[in-house]
Amino acid sequence: MNDPANRFATQVKSTLQFKKLLQEQFGMAEFRPGQEAVLDALSTRKAALAVFPTGGGKSLCYQLPALAFEGVTLVVSPLIALMKDQIDFLTGRGINAARLDSSLPAEESRAVGGQLRAGTLKLLYVAPERFNNERFLESLKRVKVALFAIDEAHCISEWGHNFRPDYLKLAETAKALRVERVLALTATATPAVVEDICSGFGIPRECAFVTGFYRSNLNLFVSPVRAEERDALLLERLRTRAPGPAIVYVTLQKTAERVAADLEQAGFPARPYHAGMETEERTQVQEWWMASDRNIVVATIAFGMGIDKANVRYVYHYNLPKSLESYSQEIGRAGRDGAPSCVELLASPEDVPILENFAYGDTPTQSALDGLASELREMNAEFDVSLYDLSARYDVRPLVLRTALTYLELQGVLRQGTPFYAGYRVRTLRPAEEIFAQFDAERARFLRDLFAFAKKGRVWYSVNPADAAKALGQEHGRIVRALEYLEEQGSVELQAADLRHRYTRLRPIEDQSALVAGLVLRFDRREKQEVARVRQVMDLVAHDGCQTNELVRYFGEARSEPCGHCTHCRTGQAQKLPPLRKLPPLPADLDVALFQNMRAQYPSALGNPRQAARFLCGLSSPALTKTKLSRHQLFGALAERRFGEVLDWCSRVS
Numbered sequence: 001m002n003d004p005a006n007r008f009a010t011q012v013k014s015t016l017q018f019k020k021l022l023q024e025q026f027g028m029a030e031f032r033p034g035q036e037a038v039l040d041a042l043s044t045r046k047a048a049l050a051v052f053p054t055g056g057g058k059s060l061c062y063q064l065p066a067l068a069f070e071g072v073t074l075v076v077s078p079l080i081a082l083m084k085d086q087i088d089f090l091t092g093r094g095i096n097a098a099r100l101d102s103s104l105p106a107e108e109s110r111a112v113g114g115q116l117r118a119g120t121l122k123l124l125y126v127a128p129e130r131f132n133n134e135r136f137l138e139s140l141k142r143v144k145v146a147l148f149a150i151d152e153a154h155c156i157s158e159w160g161h162n163f164r165p166d167y168l169k170l171a172e173t174a175k176a177l178r179v180e181r182v183l184a185l186t187a188t189a190t191p192a193v194v195e196d197i198c199s200g201f202g203i204p205r206e207c208a209f210v211t212g213f214y215r216s217n218l219n220l221f222v223s224p225v226r227a228e229e230r231d232a233l234l235l236e237r238l239r240t241r242a243p244g245p246a247i248v249y250v251t252l253q254k255t256a257e258r259v260a261a262d263l264e265q266a267g268f269p270a271r272p273y274h275a276g277m278e279t280e281e282r283t284q285v286q287e288w289w290m291a292s293d294r295n296i297v298v299a300t301i302a303f304g305m306g307i308d309k310a311n312v313r314y315v316y317h318y319n320l321p322k323s324l325e326s327y328s329q330e331i332g333r334a335g336r337d338g339a340p341s342c343v344e345l346l347a348s349p350e351d352v353p354i355l356e357n358f359a360y361g362d363t364p365t366q367s368a369l370d371g372l373a374s375e376l377r378e379m380n381a382e383f384d385v386s387l388y389d390l391s392a393r394y395d396v397r398p399l400v401l402r403t404a405l406t407y408l409e410l411q412g413v414l415r416q417g418t419p420f421y422a423g424y425r426v427r428t429l430r431p432a433e434e435i436f437a438q439f440d441a442e443r444a445r446f447l448r449d450l451f452a453f454a455k456k457g458r459v460w461y462s463v464n465p466a467d468a469a470k471a472l473g474q475e476h477g478r479i480v481r482a483l484e485y486l487e488e489q490g491s492v493e494l495q496a497a498d499l500r501h502r503y504t505r506l507r508p509i510e511d512q513s514a515l516v517a518g519l520v521l522r523f524d525r526r527e528k529q530e531v532a533r534v535r536q537v538m539d540l541v542a543h544d545g546c547q548t549n550e551l552v553r554y555f556g557e558a559r560s561e562p563c564g565h566c567t568h569c570r571t572g573q574a575q576k577l578p579p580l581r582k583l584p585p586l587p588a589d590l591d592v593a594l595f596q597n598m599r600a601q602y603p604s605a606l607g608n609p610r611q612a613a614r615f616l617c618g619l620s621s622p623a624l625t626k627t628k629l630s631r632h633q634l635f636g637a638l639a640e641r642r643f644g645e646v647l648d649w650c651s652r653v654s
């Protein structure tokens with residue numbers, strides 16, 4: 001109340017007051033759809049959910065309250081790097097906003113922490129992982145959190161398309177911190193996801209506002225096509241339609257390369273864009289495309305985040321999108337300027353297995369979960385682990401491992417603490433002997449021993465001070481001081497390494513098999529859901545009715561009038577997908593002898609049928625990367641087969 005920056009006498013703000021702020025602080029005349037309702041709910045009910053499409057103006061829904069209410073507004077976002085522009089925008093208007101993320105130099109983080117504790121910060125942006133940091137949580141307990149805003153809130157829901165384990169814990173955190181108001185925001189949420197967000201964060205159902213998925217300027221076309229006829233169809237479309245900025249979405253990096261080359265060959269200004277390209281090259285392609293009114297980028301989903309080009313006239317899906325959520329986000333990049341734009345989905349049923357298989361690739365084997373559970377059971381009640389090591393040991397991708405550990409947290413088995421770096425990476429900047437030579441004999445010997453003990457890579461040495469102390473019979477502190485001294489001198493470059501995660505086991509694991517069975521069930525449910533998403537895309541293609549309405553209905557928006565500009569409205573009939581070609585039964589033309597030899601040779605990477613099936617379907621895993629088997633000729637040999645069929649076959653022959 002005695003905050004001098006707070007110009008309002010009461011804590012309940014009327015929308016009139018918000019409107020004044022909108023005009024005075026941001027120079028905007030009117031609210032966009034949904035904004036006013038959200039602000040009103042935040043004032044009167046202290047909770048709201050905003051489901052607005054990208055570009056709909058979600059950020060204003062926490063920026064205005066941040067100015068109006070006393071205390072700090074926390075904005076949680078997994079895409080914190082993209083928040084930089086927003087922070088610059090706010091600080092440019094004299095509003096004290098900052099972010100805390102792991103890339104920030106220690107001094108800057110300390111300064112932000114100081115401002116937070118002093119109560120001078122109005123908005124603080126953090127990544128969800130930040131709440132594993134005990135010191136951060138402690139500082140928050142001592143300040144007033146006026147608003148807890150959770151961006152990308154659909155990540156909380158296992159029904160959502162991008163479930164993030166850290167998000168499930170956020171709901172608990174919001175309660176523990178006794179924040180005054182909660183605002184969840186997302187661009188995509190089905191009614192089931194809205195339900196999950198509301199119940200997770202305690203938001204009354206009537207405070208959820210879903211707006212504006214229907215875009216009257218988007219012509220939504222679907223064209224069923226056989227995979228081998230797709231190139232010709234795309235070329236024909238590009239030739240017959242007026243030139244304009246276009247995105248062609250594909251699933252795989254190699255497809256991006258190939259299609260871009262083909263289009264260029266045919267005389268179109270096309271370039272590829274995917275995560276496998278160097279950052280510099282990607283930036284170049286992005287700038288080349290942004291600056292033009294006719295260039296075509298052939299991209300994987302790596303393209304689009306944070307890209308704001310108003311006059312995109314075409315979005316083609318060369319491959320099927322993996323869910324209606326992805327589809328809606330990707331086509332939402334067309335026609336932001338409101339001018340008529342065309343989005344077209346070239347639907348080949350041949351794409352289905354590849355998409356489904358991504359879902360299967362993320363289900364850990366039962367033996368991996370078993371191994372993990374017994375390792376956790378044997379640990380002391382307080383322990384720390386390297387997720388990297390665990391992930392390699394059980395051949396589970398890091399994100400999947402984190403999901404498993406979060407499931408255990410939610411079941412009250414574990415609690416995560418602040419992660420820490422247990423080691424260093426050291427690179428000498430002068431010849432080692434020259435460095436040693438500046439010290440007296442005892443110190444020089446100590447350093448020589450230390451470097452001899454350190455693990456030498458191509459350029460970097462890795463040193464774990466605790467292990468080195470034990471091996472060399474030295475004090476831990478001496479080792480750390482020596483390395484820091486060498487760094488100060490400019491003799492070496494030092495980096496923190498070996499990130500370890502701290503956990504407390506809250507109760508003994510008595511019934512390990514029940515625990516594992518519970519995990520298997522949850523992963524199984526997740527897998528089925530992901531597979532169902534691909535089905536929903538196919539259903540939209542073949543839908544017998546207005547497809548635009550069907551798509552917005554999926555996101556909870558009801559429209560009764562047909563749009564008049566989708567494929568169904570234009571043709572008056574449902575589209576039929578070409579039947580899938582019948583493939584010969586497995587093993588078909590797979591070189592079985594070679595494959596069995598490999599399995600015998602690499603039991604840790606291919607021993608389990610699920611591991612073998614992943615390999616044949618071209619789904620990478622830590623063990624396949626480590627053994628370089630993901631570069632083997634048989635990797636992905638059955639990529640176009642259904643995972644279930646391949647898994648069956650692998651189980652039979654093992």
Ligand code: ADP
Nearest residue numbers: 028030031032052053054055056057058059060
């Ligand atoms: P979202 O987070 O929903 O994708 P943003 O919050 O980034 O969207 O808003 C998109 C753009 O619209 C921003 O440039 C923002 O300044 C602008 N904007 C938001 N609300 C309004 C408004 N009421 N009037 C004018 N411009 C607005």
